[in-house]
Amino acid sequence: MQEFITVNNLCHDYAGFDGSTVLALDNISLKIAPGEFVAVIGTNGSGKSTLAKHLNALLVPTSGDCMVAGMNTKEDENLWKIRQKVGMVFQNPDNQIVATLVEEDVAFGPENLGLPPSEIRRRVDEALRFVGMEQYRQHGPHLLSGGQKQRVAIAGVLAMRPECLVLDEPTAMLDPLGRDEVLSTVCRLNRAEKITVVYITHFMEEAIAADRVVVMNSGKIMLTGTPAEIFSDVELLKSLGLDVPVAADVAYRLRKAGVSIPKNIITEQELAVALCR
Amino acid sequence: MSIELKNISYIYMKNTPFEHMALQNISLTINPGEFVGIIGHTGSGKSTLVQHLNGLLKPGSGEVFVDEVDLNARGNASKLAKRKVGMVFQYPEHQLFEETIAADIAFGPRSLGCEESEIKQRVCDAMEFVGLDYDTFAERSPFQLSGGQMRRVAIAGVIALKPEYLVLDEPSAGLDPRGREEIFSQIMHLYNKTGIAVIMVSHNMEEVARMATRLIVMNQGQISLDGNPREIFKNGSVSLQAAGVDVPRITALMRYLKGQGLKVDDTVITAEEGVKSILSALGGQGTC
Ligand SMILES: Nc1ncnc2c1ncn2[C@@H]1O[C@H](COP(=O)(O)OP(=O)(O)O)[C@@H](O)[C@H]1O
Ligand SMILES: Nc1ncnc2c1ncn2[C@@H]1O[C@H](COP(=O)(O)OP(=O)(O)O)[C@@H](O)[C@H]1O
Ligand SMILES: [Mg+2]
Numbered sequence: 001m002q003e004f005i006t007v008n009n010l011c012h013d014y015a016g017f018d019g020s021t022v023l024a025l026d027n028i029s030l031k032i033a034p035g036e037f038v039a040v041i042g043t044n045g046s047g048k049s050t051l052a053k054h055l056n057a058l059l060v061p062t063s064g065d066c067m068v069a070g071m072n073t074k075e076d077e078n079l080w081k082i083r084q085k086v087g088m089v090f091q092n093p094d095n096q097i098v099a100t101l102v103e104e105d106v107a108f109g110p111e112n113l114g115l116p117p118s119e120i121r122r123r124v125d126e127a128l129r130f131v132g133m134e135q136y137r138q139h140g141p142h143l144l145s146g147g148q149k150q151r152v153a154i155a156g157v158l159a160m161r162p163e164c165l166v167l168d169e170p171t172a173m174l175d176p177l178g179r180d181e182v183l184s185t186v187c188r189l190n191r192a193e194k195i196t197v198v199y200i201t202h203f204m205e206e207a208i209a210a211d212r213v214v215v216m217n218s219g220k221i222m223l224t225g226t227p228a229e230i231f232s233d234v235e236l237l238k239s240l241g242l243d244v245p246v247a248a249d250v251a252y253r254l255r256k257a258g259v260s261i262p263k264n265i266i267t268e269q270e271l272a273v274a275l276c277r
Numbered sequence: 278m279s280i281e282l283k284n285i286s287y288i289y290m291k292n293t294p295f296e297h298m299a300l301q302n303i304s305l306t307i308n309p310g311e312f313v314g315i316i317g318h319t320g321s322g323k324s325t326l327v328q329h330l331n332g333l334l335k336p337g338s339g340e341v342f343v344d345e346v347d348l349n350a351r352g353n354a355s356k357l358a359k360r361k362v363g364m365v366f367q368y369p370e371h372q373l374f375e376e377t378i379a380a381d382i383a384f385g386p387r388s389l390g391c392e393e394s395e396i397k398q399r400v401c402d403a404m405e406f407v408g409l410d411y412d413t414f415a416e417r418s419p420f421q422l423s424g425g426q427m428r429r430v431a432i433a434g435v436i437a438l439k440p441e442y443l444v445l446d447e448p449s450a451g452l453d454p455r456g457r458e459e460i461f462s463q464i465m466h467l468y469n470k471t472g473i474a475v476i477m478v479s480h481n482m483e484e485v486a487r488m489a490t491r492l493i494v495m496n497q498g499q500i501s502l503d504g505n506p507r508e509i510f511k512n513g514s515v516s517l518q519a520a521g522v523d524v525p526r527i528t529a530l531m532r533y534l535k536g537q538g539l540k541v542d543d544t545v546i547t548a549e550e551g552v553k554s555i556l557s558a559l560g561g562q563g564t565c
């Protein structure tokens with residue numbers, strides 16, 4: 001199959017505070033298929049954000065390559081095409097919205113593309129509908145909740161008609177309600193619109209929604225696998241300083257206490273089925 | 278000795294079209310030795326409430342007393358009373374600014390007019406409390422630290438003021454699991470060791486349930502529940518849902534299992550208790 005993103009032996013160095021270099025990504029290789037939903041987990045400093053910034057050419061590799069839809073991020077002439085195909089959403093809901101009205105904010109990207117007003121209007125309508133915020137188009141962003149602001153930020157990216165969304169801890173600053181709103185919006189976009197998703201999170205319950213989980217540690221990819229494969233290795237995740245979904249944690253503790261239940265339990269439904277045989 | 282709020286109301290942007298009543302007639306007493314968790318959805322008034330505890334916000338109506346002193350009265354007494362309440366804001370690391378960690382933590386005690394030897398002692402003690410080794414970290418720049426460590430420096434800066442009440446507004450927000458655990462265990466350690474009263478706003482139900490001796494649920498500018506955390510998670514599900522907050526994940530899991538017919542205790546709030554209850558349900562009669 002034609003991959004949408006191919007990362008090959010990518011290394012990234014930052015200049016450190018004292019003139020030293022920080023190897024933030026250490027020989028990373030990763031393929032992401034079109035339409036795939038990939039969650040990236042790992043402790044602070046493991047290189048998640050640095051990786052994310054390579055996916056839309058905000059950073060270019062110190063060595064190795066990052067290919068997006070067949071285009072190398074190192075080549076300047078690809079920059080705009082790549083940024084249009086891969087949209088980024090960041091952590092802080094309060095500094096992603098620039099305009100004074102929701103619809104103006106969403107129109108910002110398409111306006112910069114120089115599109116005709118009717119097309120801009122169509123894209124704004126569509127993007128707001130996709131994130132369920134059409135009734136807020138005339139609202140000022142300061143009146144929105146954190147989850148609503150993040151959905152507007154997602155709409156702003158969608159108005160560029162990207163093929164891939166990269167979200168860097170989009171729920172880290174939200175309350176549980178806001179987290180649900182954002183995650184279910186992203187899942188819907190992935191399933192219904194076939195948008196490729198790369199989703200960085202510290203909430204393991206969110207990572208369960210992905211097709212595949214990538215675990216990063218010290219600038220390397222430690223593991224990749226389905227959520228069931230990854231989260232059944234409770235000891236490894238804990239040793240990396242990561243959480244596990246509560247059902248996986250309980251299943252692990254029960255197994256240690258001698259209860260015989262399968263190893264790949266990660267949801268409450270699966271745990272109930274295993275215990276109520 | 279206590280913090281006492283009497284009939285507090287607070288309105289943002291009063292007399293404008295954006296006027297918003299953020300707190301409605303709140304009365305509340307916080308006693309020494311308590312660990313009060315405050316939960317509620319975003320916008321429910323938690324931050325507005327805690328900013329009244331040290332006089333950062335002046336109530337639109339009502340009164341705030343710290344150890345019997347009215348915070349909004351004129352004079353030196355209210356200034357001293359405010360100092361008894363240390364406040365760690367949300368994302369406090371954004372307020373670090375000195376070149377070294379020690380200098381940042383020393384800023385507060387210095388502005389209180391402490392002697393240099395006293396300042397150094399307080400910096401050492403505060404760093405020890407938040408688990409940052411003095412010799413390793415004192416002369417480093419705070420900006421070389423991880424997010425969790427920067428936040429500990431910010432908390433140390435407040436501890437160095439030797440408050441009698443410590444207020445923390447979402448101290449774990451934005452941290453990774455390890456950072457969250459570090460922060461919570463340092464707070465617990467401080468609480469256990471000094472008996473300082475802690476008032477902590479958090480969205481992390483697991484930790485609030487485990488740490489707090491008392492839980493306050495905010496909804497639309499009012500206190501909708503106030504009591505023992507276990508009792509609230511056990512009996513308050515209707516009010517909790519109305520307030521838009523979750524129960525701890527383990528409690529939700531146990532409820533689900535019970536709904537599926539497994540005879541487990543759905544009032545547990547830690548994974549250890551949950552596993553114990555499942556084991557005894559399985560042991561009693563096999564499965565369901
Ligand atoms: N602009 C930068 N300058 C120097 N070092 C950086 C910069 N950004 C990140 N780093 C370092 O690179 C490593 C990876 O950081 P990052 O990609 O932000 O990790 P994560 O998103 O997983 O927390 C860390 O050691 C971090 O300190
Ligand atoms: N500086 C401000 N100006 C106007 N409204 C504000 C301001 N700060 C908070 N509010 C509003 O007051 C309400 C309570 O906010 P806040 O106390 O921050 O809630 P919480 O901390 O529970 O999220 C919210 O509706 C919020 O929008
Ligand atoms: Mg990051």
Ligand SMILES: [Mg+2]
Nearest residue numbers: 323324325446
């Ligand atoms: Mg708040």
